[in-house]
Amino acid sequence: xxxxxxxxxxxxxxxxxxxxxxxxxxxxxxxxxxxxxxxxxxxxxxxxxxxxxxxxxxxxxxxxxxxxxxxxxxxxxxxxxxxxxxxxxxxxxxxxxxxxxxxxxxxxxxxxxxxxxxxxxxxxxxxxxxxxxxxxxxxxxxxxxxxxxxxxxxxxxxxxxxxxxxxxxxxxxxxxxxxxxxxxxxxxxxxxxxxxxxxxxxxxxxxxxxxxxxxxxxxxxxxxxxxxxxxxxxxxxxxxxxxxxxxxxxxxxxxxxxxxxxxxxxxxxxxxxxx
Amino acid sequence: xxxxxxxxxxxxxxxxxxxxxxxxxxxxxxxxxxxxxxxxxxxxxxxxxxxxxxxxxxxxxxxxxxxxxxxxxxxxxxxxxxxxxxxxxxxxxxxxxxxxxxxxxxxxxxxxxxxxxxxxxxxxxxxxxxxxxxxxxxxxxxxxxxxxxxxxxxxxxxxxxxxxxxxxxxxxxxxxxxxxxxxxxxxxxxxxxxxxxxxxxxxxxxxxxxxxxxxxxxxxxxxxxxxxxxxxxxxxxxxxxxxxxxxxxxxxxxxxxxxxxxxxxxxxxxxxxxx
Numbered sequence: 200x201x202x203x204x205x206x207x208x209x210x211x212x213x214x215x216x217x218x219x220x221x222x223x224x225x226x227x228x229x230x231x232x233x234x235x236x237x238x239x240x241x242x243x244x245x246x247x248x249x250x251x252x253x254x255x256x257x258x259x260x261x262x263x264x265x266x267x268x269x270x271x272x273x274x275x276x277x278x279x280x281x282x283x284x285x286x287x288x289x290x291x292x293x294x295x296x297x298x299x300x301x302x303x304x305x306x307x308x309x310x311x312x313x314x315x316x317x318x319x320x321x322x323x324x325x326x327x328x329x330x331x332x333x334x335x336x337x338x339x340x341x342x343x344x345x346x347x348x349x350x351x352x353x354x355x356x357x358x359x360x361x362x363x364x365x366x367x368x369x370x371x372x373x374x375x376x377x378x379x380x381x382x383x384x385x386x387x388x389x390x391x392x393x394x395x396x397x398x399x400x401x402x403x404x405x406x407x408x409x410x411x412x413x414x415x416x417x418x419x420x421x422x423x424x425x426x427x428x429x430x431x432x433x434x435x436x437x438x439x440x441x442x443x444x445x446x447x448x449x450x451x452x453x454x455x456x457x458x459x460x461x462x463x464x465x466x467x468x469x470x471x472x473x474x
Numbered sequence: 475x476x477x478x479x480x481x482x483x484x485x486x487x488x489x490x491x492x493x494x495x496x497x498x499x500x501x502x503x504x505x506x507x508x509x510x511x512x513x514x515x516x517x518x519x520x521x522x523x524x525x526x527x528x529x530x531x532x533x534x535x536x537x538x539x540x541x542x543x544x545x546x547x548x549x550x551x552x553x554x555x556x557x558x559x560x561x562x563x564x565x566x567x568x569x570x571x572x573x574x575x576x577x578x579x580x581x582x583x584x585x586x587x588x589x590x591x592x593x594x595x596x597x598x599x600x601x602x603x604x605x606x607x608x609x610x611x612x613x614x615x616x617x618x619x620x621x622x623x624x625x626x627x628x629x630x631x632x633x634x635x636x637x638x639x640x641x642x643x644x645x646x647x648x649x650x651x652x653x654x655x656x657x658x659x660x661x662x663x664x665x666x667x668x669x670x671x672x673x674x675x676x677x678x679x680x681x682x683x684x685x686x687x688x689x690x691x692x693x694x695x696x697x698x699x700x701x702x703x704x705x706x707x708x709x710x711x712x713x714x715x716x717x718x719x720x721x722x723x724x725x726x727x728x729x730x731x732x733x734x735x736x737x738x739x740x741x742x743x744x745x746x747x748x749x
Contacts, residue, residue: 348658383623426584
């Protein structure tokens with residue numbers, strides 16, 4: 200059995216406490232004993248990323264990653280070019296912020312076959328990777344749950360993400376494992392081991408799958424609110440060599456509508472009990 | 475390119491036109507040129523299955539299968555035993571109806587690990603299989619989309635379903651492929667070929683995945699309303715040796731709320747254009 204996680208590796212994504220501006224999130228996370236922060240680009244709007252990074256570090260928070268780049272797949276070529284422009288901007292933002300990693304949600308376009316989206320994703324990553332390397336930044340491919348294959352990502356299993364990272368073949372390119380997207384996979388344990396052997400386990404996101412799930416996007420649960428064996432999967436990650444942060448990333452209309460200080464305390468409790 | 479399907483292999487599931495009682499569905503399907511019918515157990519309520527079968531055949535309809543048995547996975551042992559009782563009743567119903575096949579939605583229980591549900595599914599199928607064989611009935615394991623892993627099925631990929639059918643090893647046990655559940659799978663084409671080589675392709679269900687999908691259960695689309703390459707997947711099925719019916723199975727609050735005669739005409743048109 201994997202022992203409970205202590206708070207030393209607890210990271211929270213700013214989107215989890217979406218109602219809070221970045222400054223308040225930083226203050227509250229630090230107060231609650233959170234050690235890492237993953238910044239969503241939306242939280243940087245109207246802010247200088249370099250100063251934002253200084254602010255976060257002044258609260259003692261480690262900046263774990265910037266979320267998110269990607270969305271490389273489009274029917275329209277101009278949209279694909281625009282995605283590269285936007286990803287380069289995200290890379291500059293991450294570097295200025297002092298985030299060591301940019302997480303990629305790869306994209307999909309319902310008007311074209313999945314394999315075409317997959318080719319465009321590969322081409323997109325290859326196009327931005329040198330720019331990321333120049334900025335000392337790592338890129339993490341996040342496989343998304345198959346219920347997002349239509350319009351969010353054509354990369355839907357850990358095996359696919361690992362294969363893609365290996366095919367492109369840069370030390371700066373790896374994989375972000377989010378329990379919400381991969382928990383159902385009968386190959387999960389062995390694929391985590393394979394990804395770890397290849398030194399491609401770059402990030403680990405936690406939350407839970409609720410029964411029933413009332414919305415495909417915005418009804419995630421706190422660890423313990425659902426059926427995902429989060430601690431067990433964390434054990435697989437650690438046995439595969441992962442020693443990074445356990446990042447709480449929850450999109451939930453329900454939790455966003457609740458009092459956020461209380462919610463953050465719930466996050467810490469749920470983390471102690473279930474991660 | 476796979477040519478359009480003619481109507482000779484068009485089957486409709488009674489759940490697709492849920493507002494119609496079985497008798498009306500049979501009459502309307504026959505009028506519209508539908509050749510096959512898959513009967514949902516709910517449609518048999520209060521009816522003698524033998525007489526229902528005679529009625530359907532009197533309209534010239536082939537009975538393709540009975541939907542659905544399964545739901546073998548439960549935390550509680552009494553519930554698992556009850557599932558076997560219910561599956562034996564479904565087998566008797568299918569035999570009386572004159573359906574050659576029972577489709578299995580295998581089940582999952584959010585309170586236990588997926589692999590325990592998978593063991594229970596295997597045990598459940600092994601328990602009912604001899605009874606199905608005695609009744610001259612085939613059983614089809616339907617892998618369900620990973621968004622149903624929590625409470626509907628712990629069998630979520632075609633590879634898993636094929637492996638399970640092969641592991642149990644009876645000619646009466648095979649697989650039902652529903653495009654809605656498997657379209658996203660990067661291994662789909664090769665897994666259809668493998669399943670076909672093993673003579674395990676027992677059924678083929680069609681519908682479409684809409685963008686956005688507003689409900690996890692009841693927002694399926696007509697072929698052509700979404701992003702699934704239905705005709706291409708049908709081509710893979712046929713190249714793998716499948717020569718059975720193409721079964722239109724659509725759960726949709728939207729379509730159920732519409733005028734069902736018009737909807738049935740849309741089904742036929744959508745079938746000609748997209749299947």
